[in-house]
Amino acid sequence: MSASSIRARVRAEMLDEIKAVARRHLATDGANLSLRAVARDMGMVSSALYRYYPSRDDLLTALIIEAYDALGAAVETADAGADQLDPRGRWHAVCRAARDWALAHPAEYALLYGSPVPGYAAPDDTLGPALRPPVVLIGILRDGLAAGRVTAPDPEELPEPLRADLAEIAAAIAPGLPEALLARVMAGWTQLFGLISFELFGRIKRTLPHRAEYFDHQTTLMADLIGLPR
Amino acid sequence: MSASSIRARVRAEMLDEIKAVARRHLATDGANLSLRAVARDMGMVSSALYRYYPSRDDLLTALIIEAYDALGAAVETADAGADQLDPRGRWHAVCRAARDWALAHPAEYALLYGSPVPGYAAPDDTLGPALRPPVVLIGILRDGLAAGRVTAPDPEELPEPLRADLAEIAAAIAPGLPEALLARVMAGWTQLFGLISFELFGRIKRTLPHRAEYFDHQTTLMADLIGLPR
DNA sequence: GGAATGCAGAGAGCGGTGCTCTCTATTCGT
DNA sequence: ACGAATAGAGAGCACCGCTCTCTGCATTCC
Numbered sequence: 001m002s003a004s005s006i007r008a009r010v011r012a013e014m015l016d017e018i019k020a021v022a023r024r025h026l027a028t029d030g031a032n033l034s035l036r037a038v039a040r041d042m043g044m045v046s047s048a049l050y051r052y053y054p055s056r057d058d059l060l061t062a063l064i065i066e067a068y069d070a071l072g073a074a075v076e077t078a079d080a081g082a083d084q085l086d087p088r089g090r091w092h093a094v095c096r097a098a099r100d101w102a103l104a105h106p107a108e109y110a111l112l113y114g115s116p117v118p119g120y121a122a123p124d125d126t127l128g129p130a131l132r133p134p135v136v137l138i139g140i141l142r143d144g145l146a147a148g149r150v151t152a153p154d155p156e157e158l159p160e161p162l163r164a165d166l167a168e169i170a171a172a173i174a175p176g177l178p179e180a181l182l183a184r185v186m187a188g189w190t191q192l193f194g195l196i197s198f199e200l201f202g203r204i205k206r207t208l209p210h211r212a213e214y215f216d217h218q219t220t221l222m223a224d225l226i227g228l229p230r
Numbered sequence: 231m232s233a234s235s236i237r238a239r240v241r242a243e244m245l246d247e248i249k250a251v252a253r254r255h256l257a258t259d260g261a262n263l264s265l266r267a268v269a270r271d272m273g274m275v276s277s278a279l280y281r282y283y284p285s286r287d288d289l290l291t292a293l294i295i296e297a298y299d300a301l302g303a304a305v306e307t308a309d310a311g312a313d314q315l316d317p318r319g320r321w322h323a324v325c326r327a328a329r330d331w332a333l334a335h336p337a338e339y340a341l342l343y344g345s346p347v348p349g350y351a352a353p354d355d356t357l358g359p360a361l362r363p364p365v366v367l368i369g370i371l372r373d374g375l376a377a378g379r380v381t382a383p384d385p386e387e388l389p390e391p392l393r394a395d396l397a398e399i400a401a402a403i404a405p406g407l408p409e410a411l412l413a414r415v416m417a418g419w420t421q422l423f424g425l426i427s428f429e430l431f432g433r434i435k436r437t438l439p440h441r442a443e444y445f446d447h448q449t450t451l452m453a454d455l456i457g458l459p460r
Numbered sequence: 461g462g463a464a465t466g467c468a469g470a471g472a473g474c475g476g477t478g479c480t481c482t483c484t485a486t487t488c489g490t
Numbered sequence: 491a492c493g494a495a496t497a498g499a500g501a502g503c504a505c506c507g508c509t510c511t512c513t514g515c516a517t518t519c520c
Contacts, residue, residue: 007467007517014468031345036506047509048469056507115261115344116431127433157450162443169437183444187421187451194424201346203357207399213392214413220387221417225455237488237496244497266477277480278498286478 015052018042019062026063026107031117033060057120060111064126067108072132074101079136087144088228094136095192095219102196109200113193131173134189138174141185141226145177149229152178181226188222195219245282248272249292256293256337261344263290287350290341294356297338302362304331309366317374318458324366325422325449332426339430343423361403364419368404371415371456375407379459382408411456418452425449 022038029037035056039046053059078097082090102109112130116122144150155163158180166179174182195218199211208214251271255263265286266276283289308327312320332339342360346352374380385393388410396409404412425448429441438444 011468032506034506035508044468045470046507047471050508051468110345113345113427113431115340117260117262122433158447159443161440162447165438165440165444172437183447184451187448190424190428190448191417191421193428194420197343197427198420198423201343203352203360207402208395210391210395213389214395217388217392217413218417218420221414221455225451241497262477264477265479274497275499276478277500280479281497 011052015062018049018052018059019066022059022063023066023108026111027105030107031110031114033063035059057117060117060120061123061126063108064111064122065129067105067112068126068129068132070105070108071098071101071112072129072136074098075133075136079140084143085147085149087140087149088223088230090140091137091188091223091226091228092216092219094133094140095215098133098192099196099199099215102200106200109196113197114201134185135173137185137189138177138182140228141181142174142177144228145181150181150227153180153184153227155180158183184226188226191218191222241282245292248279248282248289249296252289252293253296253338256341257335260337261340263293265289290350291353291356293338294341294352295359297335297342298356298359298362300335300338301328301331301342302359302366304328305363305366309370314373315377315379317370317379318453318460320370321367321418321453321456321458322446322449324363324370325445328363328422329426329429329445332430336430339426343427344431364415365403367415367419368407368412371411372404372407374458375411380411380457383410383414383457385410388413414456418456421448421452 018038021041022033025033025038025041033056035049035053036046038059039049042049053062074097075094078093079090082093084090141150145152155178158166162183163179166182170177170179170182177185195215199205199215205211248268252263252268255268255271259267263286265279265283268289269276269279272279283292304327305324308323309320312323314320371380375382385408388396392413393409396412400407400409400412404415407415425445429435429445435441
């Protein structure tokens with residue numbers, strides 16, 4: 001049993017090392033990851049790599065899950081490091097953490113939030129890790145609501161069918177959160193994603209030198225929209 | 231000269247036909263467009279295609295420009311069809327037109343706003359067409375400002391270096407627009423892109439059946455943030 | 461302890477890709 | 491009518507994902 005576990009352990013290490021090499025390739029060559037190149041880098045022949053990952057998509061999936069978890073962890077520790085009674089401070093901490101992570105890992109960010117690879121369908125394993133950043137945002141609002149520092153907008157602003165949809169989402173990942181507030185935090189999450197994507201993919205770079213200030217101002221606008229107290 | 235123009239014309243038709251076939255392939259197979267497959271579809275051998283497009287990236291660039299122009303035209307006609315004195319109506323018309331176009335041409339939208347192809351750098355030809363949608367949004371605000379229906383936010387909310395950046399952008403594509411208002415329309419444009427991308431790339435689909443209502447509500451929130459009169 | 465089993469890796473090979481080079485036939489300009 | 495430019499065909503290079511077979515070696519079982 002211990003003898004069997006040593007083989008299992010070396011196998012797990014192999015899986016990790018392949019992922020690490022693949023991540024390095026991802027950073028330099030972008031999303032068109034080549035199994036053969038990874039194998040070459042490890043001194044193996046490409047067919048040997050199929051003992052560990054049955055296909056290129058499976059390796060990609062492993063990288064995606066890892067990246068989601070890394071982003072989620074970065075966001076969560078940033079939130080935990082902020083004053084828990086200051087919703088706006090937490091909001092900005094989380095936004096900045098997401099941006100910093102994306103700037104530090106552009107290829108992995110593109111893997112997560114870029115256009116999906118044509119033949120590739122993300123398996124359900126990725127669903128949980130993908131939810132970690134928005135769940136953190138929801139947590140900020142829930143705490144703010146409980147502390148009386150955040151007030152829910154008028155629910156009348158939502159058309160009925162939409163309110164039902166949002167209620168269902170709230171029941172799943174944001175129990176107790178008013179639908180109108182959920183809609184606003186979703187707006188904030190969408191904006192955060194859009195901001196990072198534009199900065200990373202677009203050509204804002206040359207025309208907007210003070211990107212950090214721009215980012216902070218835009219997230220401030222969204223904090224106002226959500227209703228976080230100043 | 232007319233004799234030369236007939237050869238030139240048949241060449242132009244060839245360029246267009248290749249683009250059309252490529253666009254069809256794009257719609258079905260996604261972004262991993264294959265030159266050989268396109269050539270096969272046209273009854274040619276792949277090397278012959280290189281007489282028209284020197285590389286796969288050049289063909290992609292042609293498709294990208296075409297797509298930018300199609301989206302820009304859709305957005306512009308939607309804006310022109312709305313009551314010019316109603317900023318909010320124009321805003322919603324433009325947002326819906328962009329979403330409709332994206333839903334009708336998902337692969338082309340992904341080409342424009344998805345993660346960039348690793349080796350590919352967008353040439354400057356794409357810069358002008360890419361600006362058409364945000365320029366339309368800016369036009370709405372400028373007209374609203376001139377008609378006194380939109381008021382500029384307090385410029386104090388902008389830190390100084392950011393204001394200088396925004397002033398430069400305004401000078402280039404939005405002359406006369408106050409910097410703080412430019413910042414808000416950029417927020418709206420970012421949000422619009424984020425909304426469409428999430429709907430197209432993400433997995434909102436199964437959990438949010440009433441997507442059109444959700445989209446309208448989110449764009450309404452942004453119209454409020456920008457300060458468009460109800 | 462020795463045999464049976466399972467697994468890691470190597471190698472060859474298939475069909476696909478982007479792209480280059482050479483060659484031929486047709487068409488254009490003069 | 492003749493030289494030049496052009497379109498297309500074909501072969502070929504290096505790469506890709508993936509499959510199959512075969513060989514050593516470690517593990518497991520009796």
